[in-house]
């Protein structure tokens with residue numbers, strides 16, 4: 616735990632370096648600390664370093680941590696979301712990164728209406744990732760966005776992807792580039808309720824390359840909080 620603030624400083628330095636390399640401003644990139652499986656005390660340590668955006672992938676875990684920290688943290692839902700659990704988090708999270716079906720979008724919309732809230736969402740794309748079955752195929756994107764844009768209480772803010780696990784981050788560069796290009800293409804269509812301000816891409820192993828290719832949100836877990844131990848839980 617004593618390493619968390621050092622790790623954050625290192626990640627922030629790397630973000631700055633990657634941004635400057637391609638003439639971008641580091642302030643245009645948000646660092647999301649992925650706190651899944653980690654205790655509340657770790658999150659509080661990150662907060663002391665001024666990191667207030669936390670990424671979680673389980674509804675139950677968000678509910679538990681929200682009870683303690685509430686809105687002191689901006690919660691990001693980054694994991695696969697089941698429709699029957701949407702109701703538990705719509706009032707708690709600032710952004711749902713993982714929308715990949717119309718059924719899910721419609722459910723988030725109806726729960727957002729009940730909560731009297733506009734819910735910001737990203738569309739999750741599956742670009743050549745055989746490790747995960749989640750995410751929309753890129754050729755479905757335009758039709759999907761057109762349909763979702765008609766839902767009254769959703770705002771599409773951009774795209775998200777989980778690139779494959781690779782040892783050489785350069786291997787994922789073409790994926791980040793493709794997502795950026797898709798965002799540019801969608802933006803040109805000027806669809807109501809849709810903007811492409813956010814590109815959520817890049818994790819511990821590849822966030823610098825993602826930033827060079829236009830990422831505006833990087834989701835870093837291991838690089839901040841250390842390895843996750845799934846056996847403990």
Ligand SMILES: *Cc1c(COP(=O)(O)O)cnc(C)c1O
Nearest residue numbers: 649672693818819834835836837
């Ligand atoms: C776990 C997770 C991350 C963080 O992964 P690290 O490799 O530990 O940085 C990022 N995004 C999603 C969707 C995740 O589930």
